[in-house]
Amino acid sequence: MPVMDEQGQIQIHTENIFPIIKKAVYSGHEVFLRELVSNGVDAISKRRMAAMAGDCSEGEDGVIRITVDREAKTLTIADNGIGMTADEVKRYINQVAFSSAEDFLEKYKQEGDAIIGHFGLGFYSSFMVAEQVELVTRSARPDSEAVRWSCDGSPNFSLSSAERDQPGTDVILTLMEEELEYIEPARIRTLINTYCDFMAVPVQLEGETVNKMNAPWRKSARELTDKDYIDLYNYLYPFQGDPLLWVHLNTDYPYNLQGILFFPKQTGRADWEKGEIKLYCNQVFVSDSIKEVVPRYLLPLRGVLDSPDIPLNVSRSALQTDRRVRSIGNFVAKKVADRLRNVKKDDPTAYAEAWESLAPFVKIGAMEDDKFADQVAELILFATSASAADGDTPDPISTGDRAFTTLEGYRSRLDSNNDKRILYSTDDVAQAGALNLWTSQGMEVLKLETVIDTQFIPWLEQRHEDLTFQRVDAELDDSLKDIDAEITDQDGTTESDRLRDLIKTALSNDKVTVQVQALKAEGAPPAMILLPEQMRRLNDMGALMEQRLPGLPDHHVLLVNKRHPLVEGMLKLKAGSVLIGDAQSSPTEALAQDIARHVYDMARLGVGGLEPNELSGFQTRSAELMGTLMQRGM
Numbered sequence: 110m111p112v113m114d115e116q117g118q119i120q121i122h123t124e125n126i127f128p129i130i131k132k133a134v135y136s137g138h139e140v141f142l143r144e145l146v147s148n149g150v151d152a153i154s155k156r157r158m159a160a161m162a163g164d165c166s167e168g169e170d171g172v173i174r175i176t177v178d179r180e181a182k183t184l185t186i187a188d189n190g191i192g193m194t195a196d197e198v199k200r201y202i203n204q205v206a207f208s209s210a211e212d213f214l215e216k217y218k219q220e221g222d223a224i225i226g227h228f229g230l231g232f233y234s235s236f237m238v239a240e241q242v243e244l245v246t247r248s249a250r251p252d253s254e255a256v257r258w259s260c261d262g263s264p265n266f267s268l269s270s271a272e273r274d275q276p277g278t279d280v281i282l283t284l285m286e287e288e289l290e291y292i293e294p295a296r297i298r299t300l301i302n303t304y305c306d307f308m309a310v311p312v313q314l315e316g317e318t319v320n321k322m323n324a325p326w327r328k329s330a331r332e333l334t335d336k337d338y339i340d341l342y343n344y345l346y347p348f349q350g351d352p353l354l355w356v357h358l359n360t361d362y363p364y365n366l367q368g369i370l371f372f373p374k375q376t377g378r379a380d381w382e383k384g385e386i387k388l389y390c391n392q393v394f395v396s397d398s399i400k401e402v403v404p405r406y407l408l409p410l411r412g413v414l415d416s417p418d419i420p421l422n423v424s425r426s427a428l429q430t431d432r433r434v435r436s437i438g439n440f441v442a443k444k445v446a447d448r449l450r451n452v453k454k455d456d457p458t459a460y461a462e463a464w465e466s467l468a469p470f471v472k473i474g475a476m477e478d479d480k481f482a483d484q485v486a487e488l489i490l491f492a493t494s495a496s497a498a499d500g501d502t503p504d505p506i507s508t509g510d511r512a513f514t515t516l517e518g519y520r521s522r523l524d525s526n527n528d529k530r531i532l533y534s535t536d537d538v539a540q541a542g543a544l545n546l547w548t549s550q551g552m553e554v555l556k557l558e559t560v561i562d563t564q565f566i567p568w569l570e571q572r573h574e575d576l577t578f579q580r581v582d583a584e585l586d587d588s589l590k591d592i593d594a595e596i597t598d599q600d601g602t603t604e605s606d607r608l609r610d611l612i613k614t615a616l617s618n619d620k621v622t623v624q625v626q627a628l629k630a631e632g633a634p635p636a637m638i639l640l641p642e643q644m645r646r647l648n649d650m651g652a653l654m655e656q657r658l659p660g661l662p663d664h665h666v667l668l669v670n671k672r673h674p675l676v677e678g679m680l681k682l683k684a685g686s687v688l689i690g691d692a693q694s695s696p697t698e699a700l701a702q703d704i705a706r707h708v709y710d711m712a713r714l715g716v717g718g719l720e721p722n723e724l725s726g727f728q729t730r731s732a733e734l735m736g737t738l739m740q741r742g743m
């Protein structure tokens with residue numbers, strides 16, 4: 110065997126590439142390990158393929174062994190893959206590896222550090238951490254000799270004969286002083302767990318296999334149990350509880366994409382900014398924030414996307430406008446919609462139970478993406494005041510304590526004269542009075558209670574041009590009122606007129622419109638606040654933009670229920686008051702006005718419209734009024 114001893118210059122165009130690598134790629138040096146382990150895994154699969162073709166021996170099962178030597182300050186990454194002959198080292202290391210280094214640096218200059226996880230840095234990334242890199246490699250092809258390639262960070266390399274019993278490659282890094290953290294096994298272990306966990310080949314650190322290997326998303330959904338999915342979720346996102354549901358993605362045309370996405374249970378805590386979906390490329394971890402790949406509304410999803418077809422050596426902004434990436438994003442959205450449709454079909458109750466967590470994705474998605482809106486049109490649920498359907502009809506769906514309906518389901522139950530108006534409430538407590546008026550007359554009310562609904566309702570109206578959404582306290586229709594003929598006095602005034610006058614005088618506030626009606630519902634309150642729909646929406650929008658609570662708009666309607674005994678009594682008092690000179694000085698008139706103001710405050714209290722500093726005055730007046738009325742024997 111001729112003894113080889115060769116010196117040479119690596120053919121690169123950039124003068125002295127190593128300091129540039131070191132300087133330019135200033136952050137994320139740790140990815141060198143991912144690159145070297147990936148090369149080992151590639152070499153192992155190349156050997157397997159070559160062995161199948163009968164070109165080389167098969168050898169033992171593939172394994173990557175990582176060892177450290179504190180004394181020598183070396184970190185060794187060894188594989189039993191295909192190895193290289195001297196010629197191959199010259200070709201692949203001296204030429205391929207370093208020409209890709211040049212390409213990378215060229216790109217890097219333009220794109221800055223936006224290049225995702227510096228993916229595809231390759232072999233030369235070793236020079237980010239090592240002052241000297243040695244390769245001892247022996248090809249698996251028959252009659253191959255081992256060779257040693259060495260390079261000290263200048264463009265000069267040496268190549269010589271070496272000893273290696275078995276085929277494979279050792280990459281021996283002599284670490285720089287400032288990179289000695291990579292001599293610590295604990296640090297290496299963390300890096301293996303991050304980048305190499307799901308690689309198909311065992312990665313051993315000082316003899317112990319560290320990576321998980323099994324990547325469930327590479328299997329078909331049929332091979333996995335619910336537990337497999339839940340285990341993966343808990344492994345990737347510890348201490349976050351179990352996922353709500355998941356979507357298994359698997360396609361090889363027009364691009365190759367595998368993955369499992371999870372809907373977390375608590376979307377309230379979800380990350381809508383950065384995203385928590387992990388991107389892999391052939392089971393190698395790339396990044397845990399890929400907001401450029403999935404549509405924004407899917408960012409709170411978690412899990413894994415694995416695709417060799419997502420370009421990784423481009424900047425993030427280029428990724429966002431990449432056509433293939435866009436179509437991958439659309440594919441993911443469609444699969445999410447398909448999965449939701451299946452859950453709703455197979456187990457409507459489970460779907461309804463999950464709905465509150467799903468609603469933010471689905472509603473925002475529908476508003477932001479027309480295609481998604483069509484896909485989820487029948488999957489949007491609304492909590493409803495209706496009770497659950499009895500067996501035969503699928504809608505409303507009961508979850509035990511609540512019932513849910515689709516918009517179509519709701520419309521199908523509307524009376525045909527009135528099938529364009531959708532009644533809704535946003536707060537069971539603050540709108541309890543108005544809600545009760547409708548429900549007691551058998552009307553169904555949808556509950557649109559989340560912040561998103563403030564924008565979702567106008568969006569629904571735009572999409573269904575024939576529909577109008579009306580909050581329960583916007584206005585009342587005739588079905589809720591007793592329209593009896595009013596008795597008119599000789600002077601042409603009615604009871605309602607007198608009541609309205611009394612209250613208007615008592616409140617002396619032009620912004621409050623007073624309406625008098627006889628309400629049908631049992632237990633209807635003496636008065637309630639109504640907020641006409643459009644005016645209230647403007648107020649809500651303004652509040653949302655200023656990030657304050659909407660509060661009670663200055664302009665509102667006070668609806669007085671003349672059927673209520675308190676209101677009836679108030680009118681009697683007024684009628685019985687004796688005019689002593691100036692009307693205001695009559696104690697009875699004053700009492701009637703006090704009661705009118707009190708009725709108004711009670712209505713405001715009911716909708717949370719009484720300011721905290723008004724509460725004590727309200728309390729004092731309550732006690733005074735009760736006292737006065739008792740003294741009068743009323």
Ligand SMILES: Nc1ncnc2c1ncn2[C@@H]1O[C@H](COP(=O)(O)OP(=O)(O)OP(=O)(O)O)[C@@H](O)[C@H]1O
Pocket residue numbers: 144148149152188190191192193201202205206207209229230231232233278
């Ligand atoms: N451990 C190894 N065993 C066998 N061949 C190797 C090994 N490491 C590197 N090589 C050879 O050197 C070439 C260059 O490696 P390098 O890591 O720079 O680029 P790459 O793996 O081809 O692509 P990438 O830039 O995506 O990593 C490889 O294509 C391979 O032929």
